[in-house]
Amino acid sequence: RFGEGSELSLHEAGQRLRERLSDAMGSVTRLRRAIDDGVFGIAFQPIVDIRSGAIHHFEALTRFDEAGTGSPFETILLAEETGLIEDFDLAMARKAVSWLGRLPLNDEHVCIAVNISGRSINSAAYAEGLHRLLEENIWLRRRLSFEITESAQIADLDAANGFIQGLRRRGFGVTLDDFGAGAASFRYLSVLEVDAVKFDGAAIRHAQRAQKGRAFLSALTELCRRMGISTIAEMIETPEALAFVRECGCNFVQGYLFGQPAADIGRFAQLPNRGLLVPPRRDPVGAAKA
Numbered sequence: 240r241f242g243e244g245s246e247l248s249l250h251e252a253g254q255r256l257r258e259r260l261s262d263a264m265g266s267v268t269r270l271r272r273a274i275d276d277g278v279f280g281i282a283f284q285p286i287v288d289i290r291s292g293a294i295h296h297f298e299a300l301t302r303f304d305e306a307g308t309g310s311p312f313e314t315i316l317l318a319e320e321t322g323l324i325e326d327f328d329l330a331m332a333r334k335a336v337s338w339l340g341r342l343p344l345n346d347e348h349v350c351i352a353v354n355i356s357g358r359s360i361n362s363a364a365y366a367e368g369l370h371r372l373l374e375e376n377i378w379l380r381r382r383l384s385f386e387i388t389e390s391a392q393i394a395d396l397d398a399a400n401g402f403i404q405g406l407r408r409r410g411f412g413v414t415l416d417d418f419g420a421g422a423a424s425f426r427y428l429s430v431l432e433v434d435a436v437k438f439d440g441a442a443i444r445h446a447q448r449a450q451k452g453r454a455f456l457s458a459l460t461e462l463c464r465r466m467g468i469s470t471i472a473e474m475i476e477t478p479e480a481l482a483f484v485r486e487c488g489c490n491f492v493q494g495y496l497f498g499q500p501a502a503d504i505g506r507f508a509q510l511p512n513r514g515l516l517v518p519p520r521r522d523p524v525g526a527a528k529a
């Protein structure tokens with residue numbers, strides 16, 4: 240259409256570009272306001288102990304839409320691209336802390352994990368803000384943990400490890416999220432001293448189909464076990480996927496099979512498919528398979 244050279248189509252193209260720019264600027268402005276005013280939601284999804292079937296903790300996932308069901312993925316990417324992610328991750332940590340603080344007494348054992356972008360982890364402003372938040376809320380120890388997402392590359396791995404060790408020394412767990420989704424995974428695992436690794440859902444699905452996938456995932460969980468690192472399998476949707484990751488030795492599972500993210504954790508009191516998690520009686524609990 241440009242080839243036609245009509246002034247009208249050039250004018251149209253300019254118009255469209257302006258609209259897209261103003262849309263993008265609108266999104267950034269809205270995001271900035273959401274961060275400053277704390278107007279975004281949280282949904283929680285259980286992470287379940289594969290042996291006992293008990294809920295170990297909940298992952299806190301940001302929700303920007305009113306229904307609380309839409310994925311924040313695009314907004315998170317926008318925040319990473321526009322440098323707003325550190326402020327956002329801090330706002331999310333604050334929201335999670337205040338949510339934990341408002342739980343009734345009988346929920347005092349509830350633990351949650353919040354996501355941190357690989358970009359925030361190298362930010363001095365984020366580290367300082369988080370430090371202040373945690374110092375003011377010492378009761379949070381062992382109730383709060385962090386998942387480092389791989390959507391943005393970690394610029395300085397050694398500095399990131401320093402940050403991680405600071406959190407762990409103070410009693411906060413750290414998980415390496417989406418392991419297997421990015422190319423930097425191998426170096427990440429050898430440099431970052433984390434408590435747990437969460438295997439990426441798509442990578443698990445791939446391993447489930449690949450000829451040597453079972454050997455691969457089993458070896459990977461064994462490697463983690465030897466390094467003293469727990470393993471979590473995400474996006475478990477079917478009993479077959481659950482059986483696969485159990486046979487491969489994963490310690491924890493998360494996914495629609497056990498519950499979609501929801502604002503109210505009360506909904507998980509009766510965990511669906513809990514029975515699937517408890518190994519059948521005659522199963523020698525994997526020991527004989529090793």
Ligand code: C2E
Binds near residue numbers: 353416474475495
């Ligand atoms: P993630 O940390 O890997 O979170 C898991 C995502 O998988 C969530 O998507 C969750 O809703 C989805 N999920 C869970 N179980 C299943 C399943 O069985 N099947 C399928 N198909 N999906 C499942 P969500 O909520 O859309 O979040 C997407 C990503 O956005 C997160 O991936 C995380 O990287 C990022 N994110 C979410 N909240 C925050 C935040 O507060 N800060 C930062 N930095 N990133 C966040």
Ligand code: MG
Binds near residue numbers: 298386388
């Ligand atoms: Mg996560």
Ligand code: MG
Binds near residue numbers: 416417437439473
């Ligand atoms: Mg994940």
Ligand code: MG
Binds near residue numbers: 417439440473
């Ligand atoms: Mg993921």
